Amino acid sequence: MKILISHLPKNKWWGHGTPIYKDNPAMKQGLVPNQELVEIEMYIMTQLFNRLPFEVVEVDFPRFLDKQNLDQRQHDFVFVRDLFISNQKGSLIISKFSEKARQVESDIMEIMLNSMGYKTVRIPETIHATAEGGEFYYCAGQKILFSGLCRNNIKGAEWVAQEFNASELVLLKSDVFHIDTLFTPVINKDNELGGIVACTELMDKESKIQLKNFANQHGIELVEVGLEDSIGTDKKLGEFSVNCCPLPGYLIGPTRFRSAEVSQLLSRLGVMHITVPTTQFRLSGGSVHCLTNEL
Numbered sequence: 001m002k003i004l005i006s007h008l009p010k011n012k013w014w015g016h017g018t019p020i021y022k023d024n025p026a027m028k029q030g031l032v033p034n035q036e037l038v039e040i041e042m043y044i045m046t047q048l049f050n051r052l053p054f055e056v057v058e059v060d061f062p063r064f065l066d067k068q069n070l071d072q073r074q075h076d077f078v079f080v081r082d083l084f085i086s087n088q089k090g091s092l093i094i095s096k097f098s099e100k101a102r103q104v105e106s107d108i109m110e111i112m113l114n115s116m117g118y119k120t121v122r123i124p125e126t127i128h129a130t131a132e133g134g135e136f137y138y139c140a141g142q143k144i145l146f147s148g149l150c151r152n153n154i155k156g157a158e159w160v161a162q163e164f165n166a167s168e169l170v171l172l173k174s175d176v177f178h179i180d181t182l183f184t185p186v187i188n189k190d191n192e193l194g195g196i197v198a199c200t201e202l203m204d205k206e207s208k209i210q211l212k213n214f215a216n217q218h219g220i221e222l223v224e225v226g227l228e229d230s231i232g233t234d235k236k237l238g239e240f241s242v243n244c245c246p247l248p249g250y251l252i253g254p255t256r257f258r259s260a261e262v263s264q265l266l267s268r269l270g271v272m273h274i275t276v277p278t279t280q281f282r283l284s285g286g287s288v289h290c291l292t293n294e295l
Contacts, residue, residue: 001088001247002055002295005046006078009066013038014075018284021099023150023177025234026285033280042078045276045291054247057116057295062108076102078281079290081180082133083109084120087164088140088294096123098130098151099177118295123159131156134178134290137246141191143167148179149207170214172207180289181231184242186271189249194269195221197242197262199230221268223261231285240278243287254278254287 017030049056065074076082083106085093092113095106110120123129135148136157145166147157154171161169176182182202186195196215200208201224215222225242232238244253251266252274266273278287 002057003049003245004057004059004080004293004295005049005291006059006080007061008039008042008078009061009073009075010063011066011073013078013280014284016073019101021101021177021285023175024285025176026181026231026237026282028283031283033283038280041277041280042291045278045288048252048274048276049292052247052250052252059112062112064108065105074102074105076284076286077105077108079134079284079286080109080293081286081290082106082178084113084293085131085133085136085138085160086294087138090118090295091164092118092120092295093131093160093163094120094122095132096130096156097132098153099132121163123156127155127159129153129156129159131160132178133293134180134286136160137179137183137185138164138166139185139187139193141187141248142193144170144193146170146172146179146183146185148176148183149173150175150179151177170210172211173204174202174207176202176231177285178290180243181240181285182242184244184251184253184289185246186251186266186269187246187248188269188271191248193218193220194271195223195265197223197225197229197244197257197265199227199242200224201227202230221265223259223265225257225259225262229257229259231282237282240282240287243278243282243289245288245292250274252276252288254282 229241
């Protein structure tokens, strides 16, 4: 498996201050990340992935998105997860954003992926669908697709599921922009879904019931965590502990979970939990899962 990571822009990452995007409680107008920490955290994360048994593909940050005109800079391209959805076997779907300001990022990523020899597909314009990469988790072993329903709509989720020939589509609705800020699957060494960690407090009632039923039907343990392990709220930013990159035998995230049940689950599954700090990236609503994507 190959893991895609973007370099930082030449100009300071959101050095002119973060914007505000819909449904993203982490973003506050004009926040300026600590640039020294931004560089250190990205370096540590990239070095970590390079030491794991996966090939890392690094791409340059597009100049077009790093313009001299401060009002036109778009620095969230580093969150490559959002830009396409992957079946982890070379089938890549270009995101169709609900947040229109970010569509240009996916358009540029499509050109980059094609230049590297990857085949990409787009959701037809005739389908009134939205599908953003951060709203999905695809468990390739059993071909199970999890989709959020905040930035995604049902048409977008169903189109992706059909394109991947998914065996099951699990829809989870919340008011938080991307599912990866409140949920992560855990993948065992055999590349099978072994457990789920989720802040169900941020899901609507029907989705909570559906997720618990799914876990029971498949004999998969569900560990529920608190707001502090998720994105949090607009009043108190969470630690983004759930924003993990789940790989066979590994769960790579920004920090330890407050709940001891998570470490017990990982121990039973034989999954190694590795943490790498992303304190500055969470100011824009992202962490390890957002900063990586599978090819």
